[in-house]
Amino acid sequence: MSTTAPTYQVGVLGSGQVAQVLAKGFAGAGHSVRIASREGNKLAEFSASSGIAEGTFASVAGWANLIVLAVKGTVAESVAASIAAQAAGKILIDVNNPIADAPPEDGILRYFTGPNDSLLERVQAAAPEARCVKAWSCVGNAFMIHPQFPGGRPTMFICGNDAAAKQAVAAILDGFGWDSEDIGSAKGARAIEPLCQLWCAPGMLRGQWAHAFKLLKM
Numbered sequence: 001m002s003t004t005a006p007t008y009q010v011g012v013l014g015s016g017q018v019a020q021v022l023a024k025g026f027a028g029a030g031h032s033v034r035i036a037s038r039e040g041n042k043l044a045e046f047s048a049s050s051g052i053a054e055g056t057f058a059s060v061a062g063w064a065n066l067i068v069l070a071v072k073g074t075v076a077e078s079v080a081a082s083i084a085a086q087a088a089g090k091i092l093i094d095v096n097n098p099i100a101d102a103p104p105e106d107g108i109l110r111y112f113t114g115p116n117d118s119l120l121e122r123v124q125a126a127a128p129e130a131r132c133v134k135a136w137s138c139v140g141n142a143f144m145i146h147p148q149f150p151g152g153r154p155t156m157f158i159c160g161n162d163a164a165a166k167q168a169v170a171a172i173l174d175g176f177g178w179d180s181e182d183i184g185s186a187k188g189a190r191a192i193e194p195l196c197q198l199w200c201a202p203g204m205l206r207g208q209w210a211h212a213f214k215l216l217k218m
Contacts, residue, residue: 005171007031011064013057013079015042018095018141019070023052025145026068029175036060038079061086066168067130068093069123074101074112076119081126088129091165094120094189095136097196107204109197120189124161132186133160133169138195139212140203146177147212154212155179157195159188181215 008031012023015037027033033052037043040056047054061067061083067090071079076096080087098119100110113119124132135158136144147154156178160166170180183192195213202208 005175006168008066009064010034010066010068011036011060012068012070013060013083014068014070015046016070016072018136018144019068020046020050021141021144022068022070022095022136024050025176027052028145034060034063057083058086064090066091066093068095070095073097073099073119077122077126080123080130084127084130087127090130091162091168092123092127092130092132093135093169094123094132095134096123097137097193099196104200104204107201109200109204111193111197113193116190118187118189118193120159120193121186124186131160131162131165133162133165134158134186134189134192135169135173135180137189137193138199140199140209142209143212144176148177149212149214151214153177153179153214155181155215157181157183157188157192157213157215159183159186159192161186179215 010026010031010033012019013036023033023035035052036055036057043054073096098111098113100112102110120134156173158180173180
């Protein structure tokens with residue numbers, strides 16, 4: 001017996017390109033979508049062209065039953081804290097990376113976290129009752145929705161403390177053309193987040209941006 005994948009009220013928090021790509025992707029998949037900026041008045045042109053309504057972080061997070069946090073990494077923790085009450089009990093997909101404001105060194109992005117820390121863990125601590133899952137953090141926005149590569153479906157690495165939330169996110173990723181690999185608890189983000197540095201390095205060094213990771217198994 002076939003089953004229909006659930007649809008969500010998706011609140012995308014962020015005004016940048018990643019947030020806009022994901023908002024359009026969810027809307028195109030049949031979800032109800034709203035997008036948010038801090039003051040709720042930054043995305044008038046995007047809203048007019050896409051039909052996706054804009055609101056504030058708090059209003060959109062309160063309306064949503066699934067939240068996508070897609071802001072600048074340096075403010076992700078504070079934004080998560082600001083919507084902690086609205087996010088309680090809801091899946092929160094953290095797509096951010098801890099990229100520092102300092103410039104890259106020899107093509108390698110600088111991070112403000114260390115090897116035994118991650119931005120996802122900080123986001124989870126800031127919104128302790130949210131069901132946080134790391135996803136979409138190891139590929140550029142051009143390939144986040146329905147990526148097409150000669151080698152087949154790429155792999156998205158995910159992690160989080162809530163098993164059911166990870167299963168739900170894996171199903172969403174499957175619908176968007178991704179295989180998923182579960183890297184365990186929120187601490188798994190200590191291994192996942194540096195993949196952004198690895199993904200960006202060929203682009204920064206040689207202008208090569210058309211790639212994604214794939215996990216090969218025996």
